[in-house]
Amino acid sequence: MPKIVSRTAMPDDMEDIELLIKRAFDNPSAHGRPYPALDLVIITEMDGEIVGHVSIRPIDVIARGSRVCCGVLHMVCIDPSHQREGIGTAMLHEAARVMDEEGLLISLLETPVPRFYELSDWCQLPPKKTLVLTRSIVNKLPSDGRVELVEITGDRGIDLVRSCSRSHDPLHDIVAVDNRSYLEIDLADHLQGSITKFLHGITLSGKPIGFIVGERGSTYTKEGTLNIKVERCCFINPPSLEIISQACKGLFSFDEEFTEIHFKTPLAPSLISSLEKAGSTIIHQGNIDMLRINSVSRFLEAISPHLEETWLNHVEEIIERVKVPEFALQVAGETILFRFSREKITISDFTCDIDLIPSMRISRKELASLVCGHAGTLDLIRSRSEKAILQDAMTQLSLVFPERETRVRYNSHSFRAFTRLARENPPL
Known part of the structure; x- marks a missing residue:
């Protein structure tokens, strides 16, 4: 069985990456320049041959009113002779690991084949x-x-x-x-x-x-x-x-x-x-914008000011309707506690007995869908169970993540070299 390995690029890989891009896009003029730092260039090898490539271009975005570090996937390509061999999936997993390590809380890309990315926890945004x-x-x-x-x-x-x-x-x-x-x-x-x-x-x-x-x-x-x-x-x-x-x-x-x-x-x-x-x-x-949440707890913490604002608009209603003004989300191995009062919302990692409070398990893609306000996502989650404790959580969740249409706006002027200092910029 061929050995598939995904890793970050080295200087000696760049010529082979350029040749791969030309083959993948069937265009002798195609290229991936300008490249970010090499630790943000991901390649996948099969038996030592480079058969896949993606570059991560970091940008800062305003998501739900807060400044968030984001990685835009650029020039995702696979050698035409090695399609459907697990190369793309392995490459996306490595890209997700690198972005999480670099503090890029969410990912964006534009693609004509959204179904492939949905299998790796990406969420479709409304079509342009x-x-x-x-x-x-x-x-x-x-x-x-x-x-x-x-x-x-x-x-x-x-x-x-x-x-x-x-x-x-x-x-x-x-x-x-x-x-x-x-x-x-x-x-x-x-x-x-x-x-x-x-x-x-x-x-x-x-x-x-x-x-x-x-x-x-x-x-x-x-x-x-x-x-x-x-x-x-x-x-x-x-x-x-x-x-x-x-x-x-x-x-x-x-x-x-x-x-x-x-x-x-x-x-x-x-x-x-x-x-x-x-x-x-x-x-x-033609192309569809896609979103993936890389670090669930850190992203929710980053957008918590907006979630708190949304919550406080309904706080009296919620306190009257639910028994326990808190709930926990289990997402991709992380458990995040939302605790509400009349003054604020607190979001934190949760390590106690989850059976004692309203809670639910959702996928990373479903969370992204909630953040983007997709209509019907709550109904899809609700259909799994009719337990009363879940209904309490659903009631609170529906007010924290109301339905609305989210679009993505960025262009070539948005890309910049990634530095750790950028992450330390104060919110706008």
Whole structure:
């Protein structure tokens, strides 16, 4: 039987890794550069031959309002002649061990094959959606004539971008910290001088209320018509349908050739519903974002301020409904105790008799699903047992992890060299 070994890379491995990447992606131009430190480059060997590779790119993210160290898996690849031989599973196990050792509390990746990662405790996040608005639909929408698109440059543009970015509620998303800095500081200068890219301020009666960023002529329909891609659309306050539609009319006014606007940026569910009723369509992008929680107790401790805030909103209700305002979660060999009072929530490792309090055993993937607010996860867990003590735990769990849609936002500007000092940065 072939011997499969996963390990961190050495300098002499780099040439073979580059050749593997080219074979795996069937592309002579493919490469994995820039690589992180070699102790974050994982390879898998079969009888001494490198047949698998993944790099771990560390970033800091805001997850549920707290700063968390995260590892993004990059260039996951397996030699085409060694598929389905356990190489990927062995490599993911080694990557998880390294990330836990390095203090990377969660992992992210983007993949077209989510099922493979789900078998290794990864959780799917909502698929990326693009909202498509045609010119004819936009022309029929109600609009606000006080709204205008204006060019913004220099300090004025940076100030507006900062104001809108800070108004975003990060509790519903996992947002790369450096991604936020990129938006706040570098975006306005980055787009200057581009023929196709644009950054417009959005004003209401002359007062700045938001900005819109994208690219003209970047995507085409099957019929070959020219479209506008909106990458980011942020507002100081939540926009109305009339404001969005007038901004779209402003984008269309620049050139009659453009027939569609593709909104790749998230919009409020109420806005999406109104736009769908008007005839817009939603298309799903190919790859799926995946999330894995590496260190359960440390991650829950990191996001405890948000969990406490959520809990305190319901504390009176819970104390009336449950007999014991505490419960324990058993996840991947760790037992975490949640203890509640009228003033705070305490999260800690638990070593006492677990039979004395409400408790439940869930998988690492189910915990990630709860953290991301996936609808139906609680029902799935609840279906395992109807014991009263479990129902007490479920009642409390449902208020700590309410249903909501979580998305991931990071890009190439988010990656940085990993240092231990980064872990010591104070929360934002």
